[in-house]
Amino acid sequence: MSVASGPDAPPPHSEGPGQSGPAPSHAAWFAARRAAATRTSDEVLESTTGLSPHTASVLCYAAAWVSALIVLVIERDSRLVRFHAMQSALAFGGLCLLAVGCGALTVVSAFYSTAAFQFFAWASELSWMAMVLLWVVALVCVTRNAQWQMPVVARFAQRWA
DSSP: OOOOOSTTSOOOSSOOTTOOSOOOOHHHHHHHHHHHHHOOTTOOSSOTTSSOHHHHHHHTTTTTHHHHHHHHHHOOSOHHHHHHHHHHHHHHHHHHHHHHHHHHHHHHHTTTOHHHHHHHHHHHHHHHHHHHHHHHHHHHHHHHOTTOOOTTHHHHHHHHO
8 A cells, every 4th residue: 555645645644743733634635636726827716706716617507508698797807707607608509599590490491391301400409419418518527627628619718708
């Protein structure tokens, strides 16, 4: 059994010579490491939402583009929270517009072409499935890492956040 040492090692279990008081708990140590890993130099420590920036970032994805727009209107200070709100609004808003547009074209094409009807119906269904899949992935990734970025949308979100 090896014992980790160095700055990344968890605190020891017992008090040693020169230590006063009980050793910090593992949960406190991991919470401090997580906070230090997610903090950036231009990040504000508190969000104007009254929540921690990480919690507010996760809430940006809770109801796709609707919660993103609400957080975008409320948040003024934290660039991290504004970035996630903008990223969520752009990604889920775009996919929702695509799905609704394909759905409308499905209805219109029902009167003209069977092939167009089938194409737009499939495109609409795929757009909704992509949105649900991206929603689950985004929630999991942002919950684990506050710095998570979507491949294409992140560039625009950083510019406009």
